[in-house]
Amino acid sequence: MNDRSPLELLATHPFTADLSEDQQAHLATCARIAHYAPDDYLLREGQPATAFYLIVSGLVSIELFVPGHGPRPLQTVEGGSAVGWSWMLAPSRWEFDARALEPTTAVVFDAEQLRALFREDCCLGLRLVQRLLFVVTERLKAARLQLLDLYGPPRER
Amino acid sequence: MASHMIIDVDGLGMLITLLQREGYRVIGPTLRDGAIGYDVISQVDDLPLGWEDEQDAGRYRVKQRQDTAVFGYAVGPHSWKRFLYPSPVVLWRARHSADGWRINQPAEDGARLAFLGVRSCDLHAIMVLDRVLLRGPYVDPSYAERRRQAFLVAVQCAHFTPRTCFCVSLGTGPRATHGFDLALTELVQPQTHRFVVEVGSARGAAILQQLPHRPAQPSDLAAAERAIAQTAASMGRQLQTAGLPAALLANLEHPHWDTIAQRCLACGNCTLVCPTCFCFTAEERTDLTGATTERIRHLDTCFTLSFTYTAGKSLRQSIRSRYRQWLTHKLATWVEQFGTFGCVGCGRCITWCPVGIDLTVEAATIASTGQTTKGVE
Amino acid sequence: MDHRALTTQVTGSPFVPLPFLVIGRRRETRDTVTLRLRSLCDATLHAQPGQFMMLSVYGIGEVPISISGLPRRPGELEHTIRAVGSVTRHLVALHRGDHIGVRGPFGTGWPLEAAYGQDVLLIAGGLGLAPLRSALVAILRERWRYRQVVVLYGARSPADLLYRRDLSGWQQRAKITVYVTVDHPDPSWRGQVGVVPNLIRQVTALFEPTNTVAMICGPEIMMRFTVRELQKHGIPDERIFLSLERNMQCGIGLCGHCQFGPFFLCKDGPVLPYSRLAPYRDIREL
Numbered sequence: 117m118n119d120r121s122p123l124e125l126l127a128t129h130p131f132t133a134d135l136s137e138d139q140q141a142h143l144a145t146c147a148r149i150a151h152y153a154p155d156d157y158l159l160r161e162g163q164p165a166t167a168f169y170l171i172v173s174g175l176v177s178i179e180l181f182v183p184g185h186g187p188r189p190l191q192t193v194e195g196g197s198a199v200g201w202s203w204m205l206a207p208s209r210w211e212f213d214a215r216a217l218e219p220t221t222a223v224v225f226d227a228e229q230l231r232a233l234f235r236e237d238c239c240l241g242l243r244l245v246q247r248l249l250f251v252v253t254e255r256l257k258a259a260r261l262q263l264l265d266l267y268g269p270p271r272e273r
Numbered sequence: 274m275a276s277h278m279i280i281d282v283d284g285l286g287m288l289i290t291l292l293q294r295e296g297y298r299v300i301g302p303t304l305r306d307g308a309i310g311y312d313v314i315s316q317v318d319d320l321p322l323g324w325e326d327e328q329d330a331g332r333y334r335v336k337q338r339q340d341t342a343v344f345g346y347a348v349g350p351h352s353w354k355r356f357l358y359p360s361p362v363v364l365w366r367a368r369h370s371a372d373g374w375r376i377n378q379p380a381e382d383g384a385r386l387a388f389l390g391v392r393s394c395d396l397h398a399i400m401v402l403d404r405v406l407l408r409g410p411y412v413d414p415s416y417a418e419r420r421r422q423a424f425l426v427a428v429q430c431a432h433f434t435p436r437t438c439f440c441v442s443l444g445t446g447p448r449a450t451h452g453f454d455l456a457l458t459e460l461v462q463p464q465t466h467r468f469v470v471e472v473g474s475a476r477g478a479a480i481l482q483q484l485p486h487r488p489a490q491p492s493d494l495a496a497a498e499r500a501i502a503q504t505a506a507s508m509g510r511q512l513q514t515a516g517l518p519a520a521l522l523a524n525l526e527h528p529h530w531d532t533i534a535q536r537c538l539a540c541g542n543c544t545l546v547c548p549t550c551f552c553f554t555a556e557e558r559t560d561l562t563g564a565t566t567e568r569i570r571h572l573d574t575c576f577t578l579s580f581t582y583t584a585g586k587s588l589r590q591s592i593r594s595r596y597r598q599w600l601t602h603k604l605a606t607w608v609e610q611f612g613t614f615g616c617v618g619c620g621r622c623i624t625w626c627p628v629g630i631d632l633t634v635e636a637a638t639i640a641s642t643g644q645t646t647k648g649v650e
Numbered sequence: 651m652d653h654r655a656l657t658t659q660v661t662g663s664p665f666v667p668l669p670f671l672v673i674g675r676r677r678e679t680r681d682t683v684t685l686r687l688r689s690l691c692d693a694t695l696h697a698q699p700g701q702f703m704m705l706s707v708y709g710i711g712e713v714p715i716s717i718s719g720l721p722r723r724p725g726e727l728e729h730t731i732r733a734v735g736s737v738t739r740h741l742v743a744l745h746r747g748d749h750i751g752v753r754g755p756f757g758t759g760w761p762l763e764a765a766y767g768q769d770v771l772l773i774a775g776g777l778g779l780a781p782l783r784s785a786l787v788a789i790l791r792e793r794w795r796y797r798q799v800v801v802l803y804g805a806r807s808p809a810d811l812l813y814r815r816d817l818s819g820w821q822q823r824a825k826i827t828v829y830v831t832v833d834h835p836d837p838s839w840r841g842q843v844g845v846v847p848n849l850i851r852q853v854t855a856l857f858e859p860t861n862t863v864a865m866i867c868g869p870e871i872m873m874r875f876t877v878r879e880l881q882k883h884g885i886p887d888e889r890i891f892l893s894l895e896r897n898m899q900c901g902i903g904l905c906g907h908c909q910f911g912p913f914f915l916c917k918d919g920p921v922l923p924y925s926r927l928a929p930y931r932d933i934r935e936l
Contacts, residue, residue, distance in 0.1 A: 154840075177843065189835045192842040194852050217840050254848070257875075261845045262833045266869040267776030267806040269681070269734060364665040367708045373749065374708050378663050410917070411664045411902035522911075525933045552906030555665075555899050559709040566709040568665070573906075580907060583897040584734065594935030602909065609912040 122147040125223050129170050130196045131247055139240050146229035152176075152216035158199060159210045165202035166227045171195050174220025179213050187215060191258060195221075198251050203227035277489040281467045284484050285343065285457075286317040288426070291483055292387040297424055300356055301389035302349070307335060310351040314389065321346065328437045328620070331629030342461045345432040348392055348619050352548030353399060356386055357419050358406070360572040364555060369564045381415060387424035391453065393446030394438070394619040396427055398548030400452055404611045405551050424476065427453035431500035432461060436509035437620030439633055443514060445617040447504040455481060458497035469497045510620060512633045517640055518605035524643030525597065533635055534593035536628045541574035543622035543630075544599065549615050550574070575599050604636055664902050667706040667751025668692060670727070672744050678812045682732040682777070683742050684718060687752065693725035698759035699784035700893060700921045703727060704901045706751030707740040714898040715741075716781035716920070717755070720788055727752065730780035730812065756901040758921045760785040760865050761891055769798040769857035771885075773876055775846050775868025779803055779812050781893050781920075782867050786820070798856045799826040804846035804872065807834045827856060846872055847879040859884035865921075867893040874931075877924055887925035894919050894927075911936055 234241030430447035440446030454477030581588035607615030674686030719728030831842040896908035903917035
């Protein structure tokens with residue numbers, strides 16, 4: 117995996133696999149590959165949101181740091197999915213932490229270049245925003261189900 | 274099978290005595306607390322001679338007749354399940370002693386039951402219960418034993434106005450055609466009060482042999498048929514059954530269920546009087562010392578909140594859902610489960626509903642104003 | 651409560667429980683134990699994975715509990731019980747050597763034979779792993795009959811995970827795939843956090859939708875969302891099997907409490923293909 121280029125990874129990642137080769141090539145120009153060891157942070161709450169992450173393999177925890185408690189994982193994101201959308205919305209600061217739980221590989225896009233690319237090619241922009249919306253929806257749906265505490269003691273449900 | 278015979282009112286009294294002598298506990302209609310119910314009887318005078326009833330949705334009254342007919346009324350609040358499928362029943366009993374617990378099943382009381390005055394709808398109700406409780410894979414042992422022993426004397430419906438009845442719609446009456454040991458058609462005329470007797474079983478024939486009887490004349494048979502036909506023609510309610518199960522299941526979210534729920538008190542009267550409602554609840558009853566415990570079943574109704582209590586909550590919270598469960602079970606899902614409607618058209622649930630909800634009207638409203646049945650089997 | 655020797659006059663009545671001996675007890679979580687039982691009078695009893703028994707505590711009551719393992723020998727049973735009500739609290743408090751009453755087995759089992767030659771997805775939420783564990787144990791005994799075997803399991807927290815020892819054993823077997831997720835992790839948890847339906851997209855490469863049999867057991871909402879996710883990935887409704895829970899009181903189709911549409915879940919279920927449940931899918935309070 118280490119020797120594969122961003123373009124090769126974009127060609128197989130579920131988020132981008134069905135885009136045209138041209139579009140993948142455009143995206144690859146603002147992408148790099150990053151590897152994270154367990155407990156490395158991909159992004160931290162409060163920092164400027166300057167990147168977008170497609171997780172290729174590994175496991176990433178979306179979490180908050182709770183004083184006196186440490187990191188409190190809320191959801192995990194596995195290979196094949198995406199992390200981070202704060203870069204699309206002002207003021208572009210991360211609202212949560214994302215920390216690798218396992219050795220993790222990601223394609224990392226530079227947010228500034230990505231925004232520029234979307235302005236230039238609105239079609240590509242729309243397609244990616246739709247996908248991102250799908251990810252957001254799935255994450256929201258999962259959060260709603262978690263809220264129900266489905267497996268709790270019946271009387272407290 | 275013997276051809277039709279005639280017995281007179283004395284013969285009816287001898288029938289009761291004879292059945293008692295054969296070891297049967299004879300149960301028949303009797304007037305009590307302003308209603309004609311079923312109870313143990315020992316003579317003709319225990320029957321409601323010269324009484325009839327007036328029924329309508331939410332209304333039941335008895336009044337004196339002009340004649341001395343013995344069976345000149347429709348079905349009352351009781352049905353035969355009261356005796357075939359009594360409540361409560363001890364399912365088993367456990368006693369604790371020095372060696373631990375010892376469990377046994379209490380013996381049945383062994384009484385053989387003879388039912389006098391079973392209407393055609395109620396014969397069909399018993400056949401419905403047979404399908405539910407005897408067809409397996411599991412059989413209710415207490416029902417099976419009572420049912421096997423029971424001697425059924427049917428009565429053809431005649432000489433009254435069947436206001437809340439709709440057995441014609443369901444093909445369950447008013448003529449009793451099978452499932453009885455003997456069937457009586459009452460002929461009540463100023464001078465002659467007598468009964469045409471049909472034999473439905475060898476057991477029935479053996480009993481009839483011991484009664485003073487004479488062959489029925491063609492005129493007797495014609496009078497009997499006229500009386501039954503008159504009942505059929507004056508049926509007060511009807512239910513369109515063709516396509517009804519599918520129509521109801523296609524409309525489980527019909528707004529009319531809410532309309533019914535605004536009237537329904539969820540009192541469960543309809544299930545109490547229904548001759549086919551069989552649901553029960555089992556519970557454990559322990560004496561104060563903890564040395565004996567009994568598992569008891571008693572009839573329950575799908576109208577209570579506790580009926581669907583599962584893992585800490587009731588699954589049918591709204592009255593809407595409970596009424597819907599009852600009606601769609603009777604008229605739709607029962608068919609899929611047991612190959613017959615769970616309703617025999619006796620009309621008891623209409624009469625005894627305190628707010629007069631009429632299932633024939635409600636089912637027709639749902640079926641006729643709802644979505645078509647396309648896509649639902 | 652005295653749980654010593656117990657005898658039953660054999661009556662043939664389906665309502666009368668038969669005496670069983672508790673031969674093993676294992677604590678699974680804070681409120682859940684697994685009991686192993688042996689019949690004191692019927693050594694031939696054989697319950698199928700997916701079926702349930704009625705377990706009786708004298709003087710307290712009776713509850714339906716599914717089979718959670720396969721017996722080491724005929725006449726034995728394994729049940730995982732969570733203390734949630736008065737009867738289950740008593741069951742959880744039983745010890746080796748105690749006696750209880752048992753009726754059954756009742757109901758339909760998991761479609762193990764229909765899954766021969768197929769990919770198998772076992773999807774469990776919470777205590778729903780208990781009935782599926784019996785299916786998994788049966789599958790592992792005849793592993794060669796099946797293609798891919800995937801277990802997806804969601805629990806409330808790491809402390810609520812059932813069969814922890816089994817799980818790690820299963821995970822180490824190369825021939826089955828196990829994914830576990832929790833809603834609320836503790837500081838030591840390094841695994842997935844989230845809901846069970848999310849696990850399905852992670853294993854799509856492992857199954858061929860039209861040659862897959864999926865077996866699901868868990869809270870109703872979890873099953874609803876899981877079914878939708880399986881449908882999205884092309885698994886036909888008739889290949890999706892659910893185990894449903896209602897208040898079975900008699901276990902034999904006579905008391906009426908467990909009715910769901912045209913089904914008495916105690917005899918037509920608890921395991922039913924989704925294709926038969928689909929017409930009633932969106933009906934509330936059915």
